[in-house]
Amino acid sequence: DTEVTQTPKHLVMGMTNKKSLKCEQHMGHRAMYWYKQKAKKPPELMFVYSYEKLSINESVPSRFSPECPNSSLLNLHLHALQPEDSALYLCASSQPTGTGPFEQYFGPGTRLTVT
Amino acid sequence: GESVGLHLPTLSVQEGDNSIINCAYSNSASDYFIWYKQESGKGPQFIIDIRSNMDKRQGQRVTVLLNKTVKHLSLQIAATQPGDSAVYFCAESNLYGKLTFGQGTILTVHP
Numbered sequence: 001d002t003e004v005t006q007t008p009k010h011l012v013m014g015m016t017n018k019k020s021l022k023c024e025q026h027m028g029h030r031a032m033y034w035y036k037q038k039a040k041k042p043p044e045l046m047f048v049y050s051y052e053k054l055s056i057n058e059s060v061p062s063r064f065s066p067e068c069p070n071s072s073l074l075n076l077h078l079h080a081l082q083p084e085d086s087a088l089y090l091c092a093s094s095q096p097t098g099t100g101p102f103e104q105y106f107g108p109g110t111r112l113t114v115t
Numbered sequence: 116g117e118s119v120g121l122h123l124p125t126l127s128v129q130e131g132d133n134s135i136i137n138c139a140y141s142n143s144a145s146d147y148f149i150w151y152k153q154e155s156g157k158g159p160q161f162i163i164d165i166r167s168n169m170d171k172r173q174g175q176r177v178t179v180l181l182n183k184t185v186k187h188l189s190l191q192i193a194a195t196q197p198g199d200s201a202v203y204f205c206a207e208s209n210l211y212g213k214l215t216f217g218q219g220t221i222l223t224v225h226p
Contacts, residue, residue, distance in 0.1 A: 004158075031212050042204055042216030043159065056213060090158050094212060101147035101208035106158035 004107035006091050012113045015081060021110045023074040023091030032074040033104060034066055035090040043090055049074060050096055081114045088112075125221045134195045136220045138188040138205035147208045150179060150190045153219075154201045162190070162203075192222075200224045 004025045013019050023032065031050045035043035048056035049068040063085075065077040074091055088109040095102040128134050140148070146167040151159035165172045165179045165188075172179050178191040188205050205217040 033212065033214075040219075042219055043214075044216075045213055048212050050212070055211065092158075092214075101210055101212070103149060103161050103164055104208075104212070104214060105161065106151075108156075108158045 004091055004093055004105050006089075006107040006110050008110060009108070010111045010113075012115060013078065013081065014115055015083070017081075018077070018079045020078065021076040021089055021091075021112075023076075023107055024072055025093040025105070025107075026072060027093060027105065028071075029093035029105075030071055030096040031094045031102075032068060033092040033094075034064075034074070034076050035092065035106075037088040037090055037109070039087075047076075078112075081112075083114050086113045124218065125223070127223045127225065128195050130195065130197060130224055130226050132195055134190075134192040134199070134222060134224075136190045136192075136203050136205075136222065138190075138217050140186050140188060140205075140207055140217075142207065143183075143186060145207045145209070148179070148181060148188050149206045149208060149214070150177075150188075151204045151206060151216075152199075152201045153204065159204060195222075195224050197224045197226055 007022045033048050034046040037043040045058050046060045047066045052068045063080050067075040088111050090109045091107045092104040094104040149164045150162040152162050153159045163174045163177050163179050165181050170181050176193045180189045200223050202219045202221050204219045207215045
C-alpha cells in the first residue's frame, strides 16, 4: 500500500469555525508533512513530524495547529482562519528524517475554502 | 538562500515527441533532487529522484540528468503521451525532510 489518504476532499468553513483535516498512511513511514498549495504555485512546507514529534514548523500562524496522534495519523486543526488561507492542503509521508533524504508520498489534498 | 527554479513555465509538444523540462538550483550543498508530476485536482506524484553522487538516472520513459557544475537538473520524457500532460515540479530535499519546490512547468501534449 503506497497510498496517503486525506479527508475531507473539500471543506468550506467560516472564519469563526473550528475544523480539522485528517491524513493517514499505512506504509510504515515515520515522517509526515503538511504543505499548503495556492493555485498555480508550488507546494510550501508548513510542518514536519518525525517519530510523532514536531521537528519543523515553518513559522506557520497559530491558527493552524498540527497533531500527530500516532505513526499513521496526522491532523491539522484549523481555527479562526482568514480568506487568504483558502488553498489546497497536502499531506505527505516518508521514511524517517535525519537519516537521509527520502522520497515523499503525497495525498490528494483537501481543498479548503474560507468564507 | 536556497532556491529551485525553472527556465520555462510552459512546454507544448506533439504526442510521440521527446520532452525536456529544465530546472536550476542555487544551493550547491543540496544532495537529493526529485521530480514530481501534478495533475489537476491531485497531489504531486513522485516520478524519479537522483542523488548528488550521480549525474544520470533512468526510469520507465523518464531520465533525470544532474549537472552539478552549473547547478542544473533536467527531466527527459521519451515518446510523450497525452497522459503526460500535467505540471512538473523539481524539488530539492535536505537531510531533515524539508522539500523546496521549483515554480513548475506546465506540459501540454497535443494528440
